[in-house]
Amino acid sequence: MTGPAADLTIRRARPYGGDPVDIVVRGGLIDRITGAGRAEAVGEVVDADGRWIGPGLWDAHVHFTQHVSRHRRVDLTGTASAREVLDAARAARSRGWPLQGGFLVGYGFRDVLWPDQATLSDLDQAVADVPAVLISGDLHCGWLNSAAAARLGVAVDRSGLLRETPWIDALHLLDDQGSTPLSAFAEAAEAAASRGVVGVVDFEKADNIAEWADRTAQGVTALRVVAAIWPDRLDRVISAGLRTGDTVxxxxxxxxxxxxxIVDGSLNTRTAWCWESYPGADAADPLAAGVESVRIPDLRALLARARAAGIEAAVHAIGDRANSEVLDVFAALRMRGVIEHAQLVREDDFARFGQLGVVASVQPEHAMDDRDAAEHHWAGRTGRAFAFGSLHRAGARLRLGSDAPVAPLDPWIAISAATARSRDGRSPWHPEQRLPVDVALAASARTTLQTGQPADLVVVDRDPRASDGQELRTMPVSATLLAGRFTWRDL
Structure with a gap:
């Protein structure tokens, strides 16, 4: 850790649904749990005053640099049409919105239900004097003006839209154009800690291992980080002798x-790889049912190479065909792993997650964001969309995350969405797919409240087991501890 953890005694803390206890922390681990007032105090004594305590929370899927950068980008999340996006970009430029590496950058549009269409000429007119890149809310699409396309060296059609692999590569180039200060990463990590987060899995398309090791060396120490590897860096990691789980x-x-x-695209870009075509698509179009971003034989070869080197796999699959194909690969290789998103799953495939030991890493708030898009583009299939309940009942192991910045980096929001399936006063969407609160809490943690476990803890003002969806979404966090060290404290 960041130095020897101080000993600590937490008095009068209530495990979720339980009676008050004392918790003694030594050397970063939970040393003893006793009835309230019974533990011999060691180190600092902290009175929880009857607040509730549980394992620290994890976000199992973030893009941390994109999350940090979001606050430096023009906010497009409230837009509902191409015209509104153009108005927002034009207004930002006129009031002197700070450029990033010479680009005007916006984030958050969702074109899936727009009444109008994006065009290159419209964006060229709206932002005529600087390169402009507008990023979709799901990170799978960008709208570029001609100046931005030329500077990034990419070709766009008359829409100005770039999707999937060409776009993801362009987004990485865009990130290289500007520098994000270390302080911004520290602030974002501390903000996550203020919501009870002790760890994240970072899927940023970057050299995550080296970059995070450098950040912690410079004092960004509020979070544990599992640093994902992209295929273009796999050989380098293998050559270094690194394996999944190694500390770096x-x-x-x-x-x-x-x-x-990444095997397919997303619902919002209509590129998630499905068994059925999207509404209005030409059945003769090879992309009518979505995109196979990586050929399945190539995926199998990549995963086999990773497995031989002791590196686990996390495969992005959103559409039901993508999920079927990825499960087939895991089965053929007799390899356990993680499917990221698992948004649309065939009925016959739910049980295969548990049978194969494949983890379903899901982002419950996406169900709230995308319910209307799903009803339109996956009409007749939404009973098996974002089907967390079906996955759980079929024996799948679940992990919850946000896909930040796509959804907020706040596990309480994910827990609320998973257990309530509603937001903003709307009726629950497919309530049969709700998760029990205990299941959602367990899927948001990687430790337990037991002796010998790391003292990664969160102290909250309400009992999650007795909270409704809105109360979970706004859960007050009084303290977060990482191996017994306070990373957030308001008690």
Whole structure:
């Protein structure tokens, strides 16, 4: 860790649904749990005053640099049409919105239900004097003007839209154009800690291992980080002799994560790979049912190479065909791993997650964001969309995350969405797919409240087991501890 953890005694803390206890922390671990007032105090004594305590929370899927950068980008999340996006970009430029590496950058549009269409000429007219890149809310699409396309060296059609692999590569180039200060990463990590977060899995398309080791060395130490590997860096990681789970920094906070492979696209860009075509698509179009971003034989070869080197796999699959194909690969290789998103799953495939030992890493708030898009583009299939309940009942192991910045980096929001399936006063969407609160809490943690476990803890003002969806979404957090060290404290 970041130095020897101080001993600590937490008095009068209530495990979720339980009676008050004392918790003694030594050397970063939970040393003893006794009835309230019975533990011999060691180190600092902290009175929880009857607040509730549980394992620290994890976000199993973030893009941390994109999350940090979001606050430096023009906010497009409230837009509902191409015209509104153009108005927002034009207004930002006229009031002198700060450029990033010479680009005007916006984030958050969702074109899936727009009444109008994006065009290159419209964006060229709206922002005529500087390169402009507008990023979709799901990170799978960008709208570029001609100046931005030329500077990034990419070709766009008359829409100005770039999707999937060409766009993801362009987004990485865009990130290289500007520098994000270390202080911004520290602030974002501390903000996450203020919501009870002790760790994240970072899927940023970057050299995550080296970059996070450097950040912790410079004092960004509020979070544990599992640093994912992209295929273009796999050989380098293997040559270095690194395996999933290896610690790579002096603080002990950063570990080698899984190989990340993207097999299909997203619902909002209509590129998630499905068994059925999207409404209005030409059945003769090879992309009518979505995109196979990586050929399945190539995926199998990548995963086999990773497995031989002791590197686990996390495969992005959103559409039901993508999920079927990825499950087939895991089965053929007799390899366990993680499917990221698992948004649309065939009925016959739910049980295969548990049978194969494949983890379903899901982002419940996406169900709230995308319910209307799903009803339109996956009409007749939404009973098996974002089907967390079906996955759980079929024996799948679940992990919850945000996909930040796509959804807020706040596990309480994910827990609320998973257990309530509603937001903003709307009726629950497919309430049969709700998760029990205990299941959602367990899927948001990687430790338990037991002796010998790391003292990664969160102290909250309400009992999650007795809270409704809105109360979960706004859960007050009084303290977060990482191996017994306070990373957030308001008690």
């Amino acid at each position: 920094d002096r603080s002990g906070l950063v570990s080698v994560g899984p190989l990340k492979v």
